[in-house]
Amino acid sequence: MTDTSTRATPPRAPRPNPVRGRLNSAFFALMGGYIDRKLAAHKRRILDGAGGVVAEIGAGNGPNLRYLPPGTTVHAIEPNPHFHRRLERAAAARGVHLTVHPVPGEAIDLPDASVDTVLCTWVLCTVGDLDGVLREVHRILRPGGRFAFIEHVAAPPGAVRRVQRLVRRPWRWAFEGCRTDRDTAAAIRAAGFASVDITEFPFRSTFVPVRTQIAGFAVR
Secondary structure (H helix, E strand, O other), X not given: OOOHHHOOOOXXXXXXXXXXXXXXXXXXXXXXXXXXXXXXXXXXXXXXXXXXXXXXXXXXXXXXXXXOOOOOEEEEEOOOHXXXXXXXXXXXXXXXXXXXXXXXXXXXXXXXXXXXXXXXXXXXXXXXXXXXXXXXXXXXXXXXXXXXXXXXXXXXXXXXHHHHHHOHHHHHHHOOOOOOOOOHHHXXXXXXXXXXXXXEEEOOOOOHHXXXXXXXXXXX
């Protein structure tokens, strides 16, 4: 196991665009209730029994904190500072112990094998180095710990996939790097976890590019 005391200080994430960073925080604050209602059953399933020490990659405004028991220690890996104020308010309201880490998911500043659960929802579509983030997830999880996720992914060939390709560039610009056609499930299965459980489901909404979703968990 790596001695994390000798690890180099991880790089800070580049600052988000001053306009799009704020707009994304406001957008998800406005749409958070709607999105959460659509995903609630899947969140409850993948987070059943979660608690203790949790690291959430891309914690945003904190919509997932309601699924954790009061007293949970949460390390929020959130490089966009425009989310932090709402995130802190959500943590206080839910009774969780929050520490915000403004670092990228590719270089998480937590020790090896230090968390019980890693969580992310609608995040892996945005990261620059997906395999690098998954290596970090694996590194910080304790043996037997769980990586819980919900992500929108590439649709099968057909109309939705054509829409994903059509809007790929403007969507990526507007949502700070979000890729609508990433094969995240294949990357998770190849990341070296002891077991992986993934369910595909449709996200029925007017947001056509994100209609194809996966939810699941991987055990270290």
